[in-house]
Amino acid sequence: MVSTMSVLGTWIGVFFTLSIFSFLFKDNPFYKFAEQVFIGLSAGYGLIYLIYNVLIPNLFHKLIFDFSHNVILLIPATLGLMMLLRLIPSLQWLSKYPLAVVIGTAVGISMLRYMQSDFLNQLTATMINPLAGATKVEIVGNFLLIIGTICGIYFFYFSRKKEGIYSVPSRIGIWFLMISFGASFGYTVMARVSLLIGRLDFLLKDWLHIIK
Amino acid sequence: MKIDSQTERRIIFIVLFIAVMLPLIFPIGWTSEVSPHVQMTYDMVDNTPEGSVVLLSFDYDPSTATELQPMAISLIEHAWKNNQRVIATALWPMGVKMADAAFQELLLKYPSKESGVDFVNLGYKTGGMVTIQAMGRDMKSVFPTDTKTIPYEDIPLLKTVRSLKDIQFVISLSAGDPGIKQWIMGAHDMFGVKVAGGTTAVSAPGFLPYINSQNQLYGLLGGLKAASEYEQLLGIVGPATVKMDSQSVAHVLILVFIAIGNVKAYKKRNSKKEGK
Structure with missing residues (x-):
């Protein structure tokens, strides 16, 4: 037997789904209410989740039950507290230091990884023998990959005026960029329709029980 | 007028x-052809030996469940059909619940599969790429317990898993950041672990360049269509297949x-x- 809480949950879901959809007609108080509740709930859920799943097990629990082996955790704890000092205007300047640590660390880690994965490996992936493909389609694909990469990058080369012969690779580059934008648009349409399908599936299945 | x-x-x-x-x-019942990137993902799972430990990362939340949850269910089912053991992790907080929901749904079909032996949910960890790098060195330090608070060393499935290198492949089901990109950078490019991905259609074009001669990605499922194609390869009429008529x-x-x-x-x- 379906529990009362489950039925209530479904009805609340239906109310908020229809409230959000009502914006398609025009802006109205139901939409605004649903929007505000969503923002508030997300922020509240995120905060509580972080306290119980990150701060308590990774910081408080370790410091309380095994302080001697986790003294180093006092450093991030202090930095975290310094971040909260943004709320006190006279001590606001102290929050800049933990922010600097976070930015510095993130940049340091990301720079190395991005250089390897998004630059070196991607560059190596285009250095292929185009004739080495197993099928004709693959060989054509290899040529397109090489031409598209070179012309696409050339389009963003601005140190020389693109006139005459120099404008040809740039124009080819634009074609490649336009085709990729078109593909992205197609994928975006598919994603948005999927979201609509998901909500209608919920309304028809869980609420109205029209489909199984 | x-x-x-x-x-x-x-x-x-x-x-x-x-x-x-x-x-x-x-329903109309239209079918679609299986695209190469979906076939690559299917082949990667299919060619992995029985008994192997594989990892699925649930890097999404309910807002994208329509596209990603059918992928998760199909991938776990495929792994279980091949007697592979599945570790679930999450780089997004709500990913934990999505993993639980997928396992619960499949347990109705595969009641003999046992928690801790055939699958385990290690839960959410903040940190994105830093967490993945740490998993590459020592899984236990990152996930000392599973979501049921069972200690790492007491979980039979994890007896042979010390780091990411002991895992046959990672599939990240990702709706944004952190997600597939971090797994490519961390697991594949640092530790040489095979990585494939499943993502929302809107994000898929951004990951296509990673399917290259460097094998940064071993396959990619993009959106509901890819999910339905995977169901087609498994020979099941799942939630994605049913919804594809509407999409078309x-x-x-x-x-x-x-x-x-x-x-x-x-x-x-x-x-x-x-x-x-």
């Missing part, structure tokens, strides 16, 4: 609503709208020229 743009918008929304709703109620009808309708819009714009431009 002249219709203003506001009314036009509303007509488009209503027609689209009906076009998506009707195939859900009255909506796409045809949008193409018609684009054509009408272009004809209207062309006529408007011509009438302006004639007016001059």
